[in-house]
Structure formats: structure tokens, C-alpha cells
Amino acid sequence: MSESSRTGQKDLLGRELSEEEREVLDLYQRLRKLAARSDLAPCISMNAKQAMVMLWNACTDLGLIHEEAEVD
Amino acid sequence: MVEQHWPAYWNPKQETLPKEELHALQGIKLQGHVQRAWQQSPFHRRLYESAGLTPDKIKGLDDLRRLPFMTRENWMACQAEQPMFGDMLTRDVDDAIRYHLTSGTSGRQPLRVLDSRKDWAWIAEMWCYGFWGFGIRPSDRVFFAFSYGSFIGFWGAHYCCEKIGCMVLPSGNMTTEGRVKQLVEMAATVVCATPTYALRMGQVAAELGIDLAKDGKVRRLIVSGEPAVPATRKLLEEMWGAKVGDTAGMTEIGTIMIFECEQQPGGTHIIEDHFIEEVIDPETLEPVPMGGRGERIVTSFGRGFIPLIRYRTRDLVQRIPHDSCSCGRTGDIYQGGILGRVDDMKCIRGTNVYPRAVETIIREYADIEEFQILLTREAGIRDEITVQVELKPDSAESWQKLEKNLGKDLAEAHEGLRFNLSKAAEGELPRFELKAKRMQDRRGD
Numbered sequence: 451m452s453e454s455s456r457t458g459q460k461d462l463l464g465r466e467l468s469e470e471e472r473e474v475l476d477l478y479q480r481l482r483k484l485a486a487r488s489d490l491a492p493c494i495s496m497n498a499k500q501a502m503v504m505l506w507n508a509c510t511d512l513g514l515i516h517e518e519a520e521v522d
Numbered sequence: 523m524v525e526q527h528w529p530a531y532w533n534p535k536q537e538t539l540p541k542e543e544l545h546a547l548q549g550i551k552l553q554g555h556v557q558r559a560w561q562q563s564p565f566h567r568r569l570y571e572s573a574g575l576t577p578d579k580i581k582g583l584d585d586l587r588r589l590p591f592m593t594r595e596n597w598m599a600c601q602a603e604q605p606m607f608g609d610m611l612t613r614d615v616d617d618a619i620r621y622h623l624t625s626g627t628s629g630r631q632p633l634r635v636l637d638s639r640k641d642w643a644w645i646a647e648m649w650c651y652g653f654w655g656f657g658i659r660p661s662d663r664v665f666f667a668f669s670y671g672s673f674i675g676f677w678g679a680h681y682c683c684e685k686i687g688c689m690v691l692p693s694g695n696m697t698t699e700g701r702v703k704q705l706v707e708m709a710a711t712v713v714c715a716t717p718t719y720a721l722r723m724g725q726v727a728a729e730l731g732i733d734l735a736k737d738g739k740v741r742r743l744i745v746s747g748e749p750a751v752p753a754t755r756k757l758l759e760e761m762w763g764a765k766v767g768d769t770a771g772m773t774e775i776g777t778i779m780i781f782e783c784e785q786q787p788g789g790t791h792i793i794e795d796h797f798i799e800e801v802i803d804p805e806t807l808e809p810v811p812m813g814g815r816g817e818r819i820v821t822s823f824g825r826g827f828i829p830l831i832r833y834r835t836r837d838l839v840q841r842i843p844h845d846s847c848s849c850g851r852t853g854d855i856y857q858g859g860i861l862g863r864v865d866d867m868k869c870i871r872g873t874n875v876y877p878r879a880v881e882t883i884i885r886e887y888a889d890i891e892e893f894q895i896l897l898t899r900e901a902g903i904r905d906e907i908t909v910q911v912e913l914k915p916d917s918a919e920s921w922q923k924l925e926k927n928l929g930k931d932l933a934e935a936h937e938g939l940r941f942n943l944s945k946a947a948e949g950e951l952p953r954f955e956l957k958a959k960r961m962q963d964r965r966g967d
């Protein structure tokens with residue numbers, strides 16, 4: 451995701467994301483994509499899933515997302 | 523290791539969110555949660571259909587009361603109809619990474635729950651709100667006096683402490699003596715246990731000649747699993763030389779929904795960005811105004827596998843506003859934590875008796891080691907309440923005085939109701955590690 455498209459993102463209450471919120475959301479979204487792939491070695495896939503759920507926690511706590519993506 | 527300066531809150535953004543925004547957030551989450559339950563859980567769809575409700579009717583928090591209640595009974599019924607998990611699950615059983623069940627202390631069919639990776643991570647996360655809020659930091663050494671079995675108990679707290687970066691000291695199958703010795707030897711700074719078991723450890727320590735307050739390094743006791751009455755807390759704080767922090771959760775949620783902050787306001791904050799808590803009159807089902815006692819109803823946004831929406835907990839609580847605590851959190855408070863079970867209330871000769879209220883009075887007496895409350899029916903009509911009391915080994919002399927004073931205190935707190943008192947022999951009464959069962963109702967026998 452480019453820097454320009456990331457600015458202007460809003461949280462669940464419609465507030466502009468802070469720099470670190472953009473960062474954590476971006477990481478979560480990238481890990482989610484990785485975790486959903488079925489062509490990876492177990493050591494990549496399973497660790498990506500674990501890392502993804504940790505960042506999902508942070509994003510949910512911050513009210514950036516509310517979802518159950520079902521790729522865990 | 524250099525100690526970093528940390529904020530007092532695990533989640534500063536949401537824990538101090540102004541009330542209106544918190545309600546808006548809850549409304550948004552509720553909408554999504556109900557939608558998902560409708561689409562993926564046949565149990566919930568059935569429940570809503572029977573109430574003539576579709577998810578599009580839920581547009582925000584104001585619509586919460588349109589949703590039907592979930593009860594333990596309808597949960598159990600769906601499990602019985604379609605073993606093992608009923609038709610409540612939103613996902614395939616193979617997606618689960620954990621299986622837990624209720625301890626089934628009352629002899630009922632256990633309640634079975636599953637968690638996905640996310641659910642399990644969220645369970646630990648809720649404990650993080652509580653542990654961090656009570657001052658637990660990466661440099662702490664946390665001892666778990668917990669059996670690590672199928673009962674969910676402190677499981678989430680264990681992973682919370684790993685996440686925070688504490689040194690975790692698990693003690694699954696150890697004896698009480700072994701636990702006491704290890705937590706002193708390892709200089710544990712935090713101990714997690716039920717209030718009853720924390721007392722038990724203190725007694726065993728004393729028998730071993732260990733003064734926990736002097737010989738130990740414990741600065742925080744985190745209790746859960748049963749109500750922590752004020753006198754027990756006071757006793758524990760003296761015994762351990764540590765602050766006692768109350769938390770409460772349930773298997774149905776998988777984690778805690780309330781915790782006591784470092785200010786120790788005499789109650790527990792609700793984690794309102796992850797839960798909606800209501801208090802209702804269990805008879806009329808109408809909301810109880812702020813400050814009144816009633817049954818807590820929970821909606822939890824965390825466990826994806828099993829949506830929990832307007833679940834009747836049967837827990838007795840008294841909700842008071844968040845600003846009665848000075849910590850700055852905007853989550854309201856349950857004064858005294860969970861006060862007991864709505865069903866525990868007993869009616870003796872027209873007077874309501876809560877076991878917890880009785881315990882609070884009994885614990886004022888430092889000479890009492892253990893007790894049991896016995897309800898009987900004499901001559902088929904007259905209900906009697908008897909408190910069996912076991913005194914500490916070195917205080918047997920004080921029985922007559924204690925009998926008189928305790929009887930008076932109990933009667934005064936119960937509209938003059940007469941309590942019979944009897945003295946039990948040393949070691950006669952049962953001790954408890956998990957859920958204490960100190961009231962026996964034998965009136966139906």
C-alpha cells in the first residue's frame with residue numbers, strides 16, 4: 451500500500467488514523483494476506499498466522515477494525 | 523534491564539474514551555456481531571427468528587434491548603440436541619485450537635466451548651487489560667496456583683503474562699506446600715489464585731514457618747473464580763503483604779470482563795470496548811438503574827466461534843459510574859465485583875439471605891478458620907439456618923464470646939433472623955482450592 455492511500459484512513463468512529471495506527475493496520479493487512487495463502491511452507495504459514503492474530507488484537511483494541519476474517 | 527516508563531493503561535485510547543464515543547463504538551460492534559451471528563450460527567438465527575427480528579433492525583446500541591436473551595438453558599438444550607457443541611458454532615470444529623468446558627460443580631451437564639487462534643489471542647488480551655491495569659509489568663514474576671486442566675480459569679492470564687513479558691511460574695500439579703516453597707524460592711512478585719486458595723496457601727506457609735509478608739516478595743495477588751469479600755481481601759493483604767486485585771470472568775466468555783485497577787476503588791472496571799454489560803431485575807427483566815443490584819447480562823465481541831449476545835449470567839452485581847474511581851478509565855464499575863449468584867439468594871422464614879453477605883460478616887472474625895452454612899427444614903415446616911464454625915487451633919478459648927457476638931451480628935444484618943451456631947472440630951470442615959461451596963441447602967432432603 452502506498453503512503454498516499456494510507457493517509458485518510460479512518461477508525462471505526464471515523465477518526466483519522468495516527469502514524470502508528472496506520473503502521474499496525476498495514477502490518478496486519480499484509481500478514482492477513484500471507485496467512486491466507488496455501489502455497490507456503492508450514493514455517494512461514496503458521497508463524498504468519500500467529501503474528502497476524504497478535505496484530506489483529508492491536509487493531510481491534512484500537513478500534514481500527516471489527517472483523518472475524520476467518521483466515522486464522 | 524532498563525525499566526521503561528509505561529502508561530498506566532494497557533489501551534490508553536479506548537480505556538479513557540468519553541462515554542458517548544464508547545457507546546457509539548459498542549453500537550458499531552454490536553451491528554457487525556449480530557449480523558455475523560445471524561449469518562453463521564443457526565442457533566442465533568433461530569433465536570432471532572422466534573423473536574421476529576432481523577439483523578437490519580439493529581442499528582446501534584439503542585436497539586440492544588430488541589435482542590432476545592441467550593440463556594445457559596437454551597445453550598445446554600442445543601448441545602443436548604446436537605452433541606457436542608449444538609448448532610451455535612460459527613465455524614468448523616477443525617478451525618479450533620482450544621477446547622474447554624465448565625467445571626460442572628453443580629452436577630449439571632458441562633458447557634463446552636471452542637476457540638480459534640484469534641479467540642484464544644483475544645482471551646489473553648482481555649487479561650492484559652486487567653493485569654496491566656493492576657500494575658503488572660515485564661519485570662514481574664508471576665506464579666499461577668492453578669491446575670491447568672480443562673477448566674478455563676487462569677489459562678488466558680498465563681498467556682497474557684507471556685505477552686507482557688513477565689517470568690511465568692506455572693504450578694499445575696504441585697502440592698500446596700510445594701507451591702508455597704517455590705514461590706518464595708523464586709521470589710515471585712505476583713500470585714494468581716482463587717481467594718479461598720490464596721488463604722489456604724497462607725495457612726500452609728504459616729505451618730511451614732514461612733511468613734509470606736516478610737519472607738516472600740509478592741506485591742500483588744490477583745484473585746478470580748469466586749467473590750472476594752472485603753474481610754477476606756483484608757486478611758489476604760495482611761497475610762501476603764501484597765495488594766489484592768479482583769477480576770472475574772466466565773467460561774462462556776473465555777476470559778475476564780472486569781478487573782480492579784491500581785487505585786483499588788472497591789470494585790472492578792468493565793472492559794467496555796470489548797463488552798456490553800447490562801444489569802436487569804431477574805424477575806421483571808427490566809433494566810436496573812445505576813447503583814441498584816441485579817443480574818448482569820453480557821454481550822461479548824471477542825469469541826468468534828461462539829457469539830455471546832445478551833447472555834443471562836445469573837451473576838449478581840451492583841453497577842456504579844466510572845468516575846467513582848480516580849484512575850481515569852471510563853469503564854463503569856461493579857461495586858464489590860461479582861457479589862454472588864442471583865440463584866444463591868435463599869429465603870429463610872421470609873428473610874433474604876445471600877451467602878456472600880453471611881461470609882462478609884463471618885470473615886470479620888479473625889479467630890475463624892473455616893465455616894459452612896447449613897439450611898434445614900425442621901418438622902417439615904420451619905426453616906433453620908446454622909453456621910458451623912471451625913476455629914483456628916490457638917483460639918478455642920474464645921468460642922462462647924464469639925458465638926454470642928457472631929450470632930448477634932448475623933441477626934442484625936438479617937432483620938433479626940436467628941442463626942444457629944455450632945462449633946466444628948479442628949480440620950472437620952472441607953477446604954477449597956477452586957470454587958468454594960460453603961452453603962448446603964438440605965431443606966428438600
Ligand SMILES: [Zn+2]
Nearest residue numbers: 783785847849
Ligand atoms: Zn480505576
